[in-house]
Amino acid sequence: MQLFSCPFCGPRDETEFTFGGEAGKIRPEPAPEVSAEDWSKYLHRVGNPRGATSEIWVHQTCGEYFLMERDTVSHVVSTTNALRKS
Amino acid sequence: MQPPRLHKRYSALSLLREGLRGHSGWQQAWRSPEPKPAYDAIIIGGGGQGLATAYYLAKNHGMTKVAVIEKGWIGGGNTGRNTATIRSNYFYPESVALYDYSLKLYETLGRELNYNIMFSQRGVVTVAHSDAEMEIAARIVNAMQINGTDAELFSRTQVLEKAPLLNSGDEARYPIFGGVWQGRAGVARHDAVAWGYARAADARGVDIIQDCAVTGFLIEKGRCVGVETSKGEIRAEAVGIATAGNSGVMADMAGFTLPIKSYSLQAMVSEPVKPCLDTVVLYLGTGTYMFQSDKGEIVVGGGIDRIPSYAQRGNPPVQATVLSGMLEMFPSFAQLKMLRQWAGVVDVVPDSSPIIGPSPVPGLYLNCGWGTGGFKAIPAGGVVFAHLLATGEHHDISRPFDLDRFRTGRLVDEAAGSGIAH
Numbered sequence: 001m002q003l004f005s006c007p008f009c010g011p012r013d014e015t016e017f018t019f020g021g022e023a024g025k026i027r028p029e030p031a032p033e034v035s036a037e038d039w040s041k042y043l044h045r046v047g048n049p050r051g052a053t054s055e056i057w058v059h060q061t062c063g064e065y066f067l068m069e070r071d072t073v074s075h076v077v078s079t080t081n082a083l084r085k086s
Numbered sequence: 087m088q089p090p091r092l093h094k095r096y097s098a099l100s101l102l103r104e105g106l107r108g109h110s111g112w113q114q115a116w117r118s119p120e121p122k123p124a125y126d127a128i129i130i131g132g133g134g135q136g137l138a139t140a141y142y143l144a145k146n147h148g149m150t151k152v153a154v155i156e157k158g159w160i161g162g163g164n165t166g167r168n169t170a171t172i173r174s175n176y177f178y179p180e181s182v183a184l185y186d187y188s189l190k191l192y193e194t195l196g197r198e199l200n201y202n203i204m205f206s207q208r209g210v211v212t213v214a215h216s217d218a219e220m221e222i223a224a225r226i227v228n229a230m231q232i233n234g235t236d237a238e239l240f241s242r243t244q245v246l247e248k249a250p251l252l253n254s255g256d257e258a259r260y261p262i263f264g265g266v267w268q269g270r271a272g273v274a275r276h277d278a279v280a281w282g283y284a285r286a287a288d289a290r291g292v293d294i295i296q297d298c299a300v301t302g303f304l305i306e307k308g309r310c311v312g313v314e315t316s317k318g319e320i321r322a323e324a325v326g327i328a329t330a331g332n333s334g335v336m337a338d339m340a341g342f343t344l345p346i347k348s349y350s351l352q353a354m355v356s357e358p359v360k361p362c363l364d365t366v367v368l369y370l371g372t373g374t375y376m377f378q379s380d381k382g383e384i385v386v387g388g389g390i391d392r393i394p395s396y397a398q399r400g401n402p403p404v405q406a407t408v409l410s411g412m413l414e415m416f417p418s419f420a421q422l423k424m425l426r427q428w429a430g431v432v433d434v435v436p437d438s439s440p441i442i443g444p445s446p447v448p449g450l451y452l453n454c455g456w457g458t459g460g461f462k463a464i465p466a467g468g469v470v471f472a473h474l475l476a477t478g479e480h481h482d483i484s485r486p487f488d489l490d491r492f493r494t495g496r497l498v499d500e501a502a503g504s505g506i507a508h
């Protein structure tokens with residue numbers, strides 16, 4: 001059982017968290033001008049790093065969305081930072 | 087003294103003879119050659135998909151200057167870690183065309199490869215737990231029949247006839263209403279599939295190079311012309327990627343991304359017990375499935391871990407979920423001692439269908455995205471990928487699975503269609 005640290009609640013059981021996708025993806029705009037290629041890249045193409053990764057997670061119980069830096073091989077979490085501004 | 091004659095073919099007679107003379111006459115099943123400087127085709131990854139591709143390149147296309155490059159040992163990836171269930175109970179015609187072709191090839195594979203893959207067509211029953219689920223089950227059965235494969239809608243009584251130890255009590259959290267039966271489905275010996283293809287490919291001249299990691303691609307004028315490996319550069323006319331959970335790492339090396347995330351998928355086996363389960367059972371409600379191996383172990387699997395991972399070990403919460411599913415399904419298995427737990431890194435695609443086709447880099451081809459269910463597809467995957475590497479063109483069966491479907495939106499969404507997780 002692994003503990004993840006929610007920026008709001010502190011260390012909690014991994015089962016309370018859901019993976020929300022890779023960090024740093026920006027939705028292309030304006031929609032009518034986005035090519036099928038770029039839209040498909042935004043929707044489906046993902047980095048899948050073996051090692052250090054930066055991801056969006058959500059703590060289901062409190063609703064906090066945050067950025068988690070962790071390693072996909074060792075599962076060591078280095079940092080978790082809230083996505084909200086303050 | 088004359089050296090004993092070595093056996094090239096396996097048969098009951100050769101087994102008997104070798105049994106009588108201390109098994110001194112078996113030949114090495116495949117060579118361990120050093121890589122040549124160049125090949126017509128290279129396949130990265132010595133799992134079932136890669137080895138089958140090499141075999142069919144030689145057999146169907148007469149190509150023998152072919153190498154399979156494996157960073158560890160053949161079958162040491164998902165092929166040797168999977169729960170070996172073979173079935174074609176999918177929803178879309180494109181999927182049934184692929185998986186049922188594979189099942190048909192499996193039916194004659196042992197003979198074709200002269201290798202006992204222990205394919206046992208003991209049937210798979212997917213159990214439904216409500217009237218609503220029975221309607222979904224009927225829909226899948228209808229789709230399968232229309233797609234030309236065998237399927238039957240089972241009643242509660244029929245399910246319990248196949249698996250009498252299932253939890254039939256009033257207290258069941260997931261009561262048995264009936265289910266989907268595919269009688270031609272079954273299980274095989276996973277290692278034997280890798281070894282059988284390896285031996286047969288080697289016999290046709292394919293070089294199987296183990297302990298050799300691909301570390302980069304040789305790209306000239308935008309085209310892939312070979313690979314860099316821990317044993318040096320190897321050039322090739324066509325390079326195929328069949329590295330399952332490591333496909334993302336390959337794509338990264340070649341400078342593109344894929345619609346794939348890697349996750350751990352775990353499985354477990356119990357201590358061996360007397361025969362008590364002679365079919366494969368999956369519960370829609372628990373997501374847990376199991377069968378009994380020829381050795382008597384209960385083999386148990388379920389869903390993927392919830393955290394993207396290359397760790398190849400599996401997290402405890404999912405293990406607990408899978409095991410609690412098993413106890414709900416077979417209360418008497420509470421007495422079982424679990425013997426081993428392990429995991430493989432599976433390549434999960436949003437529509438739960440494989441990606442087969444050219445990559446964004448010319449000369450480089452993809453066979454990946456099999457996720458939790460590519461063992462059953464090894465023979466067909468090998469045939470269509472060999473066709474692609476040999477001709478540069480899609481086989482009819484692989485065309486719908488091109489990477490381009492994520493641009494056109496023509497997904498083959500089996501996650502929604504058949505609710506299939508593996």
Ligand SMILES: Cc1cc2nc3c(=O)[nH]c(=O)nc-3n(C[C@H](O)[C@H](O)[C@H](O)COP(=O)(O)OP(=O)(O)OC[C@H]3O[C@@H](n4cnc5c(N)ncnc54)[C@H](O)[C@@H]3O)c2cc1C
Pocket residue numbers: 130131132133134135136155156157158159160161162163164165166167168169170171172298299300301328329330331332351352353387428429430431432453456457458459460461462463508
């Ligand atoms: C626990 C579990 C249960 C499963 N159950 C089933 C099931 O019941 N039925 C079913 O159909 N499927 C099942 N699967 C899925 C199935 O195992 C896979 O889809 C299938 O084995 C994929 O075959 P492959 O040859 O593509 O991959 P693999 O067998 O994983 O082979 C890929 C190979 O590539 C090698 N490789 C990786 N990187 C490099 C590199 N840089 N250089 C050289 N080589 C490299 C790896 O070492 C590996 O040997 C299961 C998987 C798991 C993990």
Ligand SMILES: [Zn+2]
Pocket residue numbers: 006007008009010059061062063064
């Ligand atoms: Zn929280």
